[in-house]
Amino acid sequence: MRLDAFDRKILAILQKDNTTPQRTIGEAVNLSAPAVQRRIKRMTEEGVIRANVAVVDPVALGQSITIFVEVEVISETAAQIEAAKREFAAAPEIQQCYYVTGEADFILVVVVPAMADYEALTRRLFFGNNNVKRFRTFVAMDRVKVGLGVPVEGY
Amino acid sequence: MRLDAFDRKILAILQKDNTTPQRTIGEAVNLSAPAVQRRIKRMTEEGVIRANVAVVDPVALGQSITIFVEVEVISETAAQIEAAKREFAAAPEIQQCYYVTGEADFILVVVVPAMADYEALTRRLFFGNNNVKRFRTFVAMDRVKVGLGVPVEGY
DNA sequence: TCTCCGGACGAAACAAACTTGCAAAACAGA
DNA sequence: TCTGTTTTGCAAGTTTGTTTCGTCCGGAGA
Known part of the structure; x- marks a missing residue:
């Protein structure tokens, strides 16, 4: 499935910090929190988002x-x-x-x-x-x- | 600060999936959710956990x-x-x-x-x-x- | 041995975030 | 323009995260 500008901006945010509240993401991209949530869910199901991980200091x-x-x-x-x-x-x-x-x-x-x-x-x-x-x-x-x-x- | 066995087990889980609910982590390591939450908070403040990120498929x-x-x-x-x-x-x-x-x-x-x-x-x-x-x-x-x-x- | 003290814990109350249902708006194709 | 599809926002409901508070455990010192 094709990613639009909203999706890409959401990904850019999640790649920096995936604990960012959806409400905050929504404000950043001009979308409501549920809309953000549905996009994240879809991208996760489609495999665009492969994992959500903590980065640990070796x-x-x-x-x-x-x-x-x-x-x-x-x-x-x-x-x-x-x-x-x-x-x-x-x-x-x-x-x-x-x-x-x-x-x-x-x-x-x-x-x-x-x-x-x-x-x-x-x-x-x-x-x-x-x-x-x-x-x-x-x-x-x-x-x-x-x-x-x-x-x-x-x- | 020294990491004990609880901390290491929590880190192992978070490195795989940091969306795991603290309650679930608690069950896995035999600790209450607040105890898990305090440990995660401490490790984040100390820099053991450097970031929480989504992994995206290039x-x-x-x-x-x-x-x-x-x-x-x-x-x-x-x-x-x-x-x-x-x-x-x-x-x-x-x-x-x-x-x-x-x-x-x-x-x-x-x-x-x-x-x-x-x-x-x-x-x-x-x-x-x-x-x-x-x-x-x-x-x-x-x-x-x-x-x-x-x-x-x-x- | 006893007492004090600091640290960590769990249960419960609380706050915040996520999720879902639904009606309206936006959009694409006929 | 009309219709069917998709996506949105709002609001309610649910789950998760956070704080509070009282208790317990372990070590230091008298």
Whole structure:
């Protein structure tokens, strides 16, 4: 279904703070609270809104290390790729996993309490997987900007 | 402040769905609704909970291309790095920006409607910045797993 | 051991937000 | 223009969030 300007503006607000009262959203977009509520409900049912989540500070939880990993595989058959996707997706330390084009095949974002945990992960997922040709590690020193939002334009 | 097992369990729930009623959370963790409410309030004030956001499907918004970029800079003085951080953080297309160690200095996650928009971004931020030595692009073909959560353990 | 004190809890009362039914307005196609 | 469809706003009803208040538990000091 097509999203109109109201929907996009509502999404822009919810991506910043989904605890904003519908009445407040309504005032911002010039719509009544029930109208806002119905649009949110519809977008949720249609999958435009995938989830509503709290963003937690990793440092507060003692899970302070964020690591990017580029993974290159040996065999890129559909079956092998699917197997790798499943394996990466199943690991709780892997917060984000993308299958990409370029000089690598996968890019992972890993969050762990300490480097030792990352080493354990590499042994388990990379050295223990003989389809992994090579992987390259980048340790985050500063999370300058962290968002999962989608830029909303055209309203 | 130290988080106990109740806090961690509450966080685990809120990271999945922060619209869960406090009463329901209370039943899950064996606490009354007001107790849950007080803990959430405290964790929000302390910054453990950074934000409450809706996760939107980029495809639904027509912003379907996700791109990873490794950026290497020429000069790594503190002033230059801070300038780069500010510039990257200010770009709305850049959803995530990390300052990292390894073979690159920054890793960016860019979300744009089309490749042409990414090209415009490269001209503006990379070719237009004479401190950028080199950048490498990875286009996501499949967002296998997308999360900003933090693994919660020990409860 | 006893008492005091601070912190956290649960029950209940209260306030705010969400949800639904319904009639009217806006809109698209014939 | 007319009609059918869709969406809106209002108001009532329901659920959820918040505050209050009295109680309990655990530690510090006499």
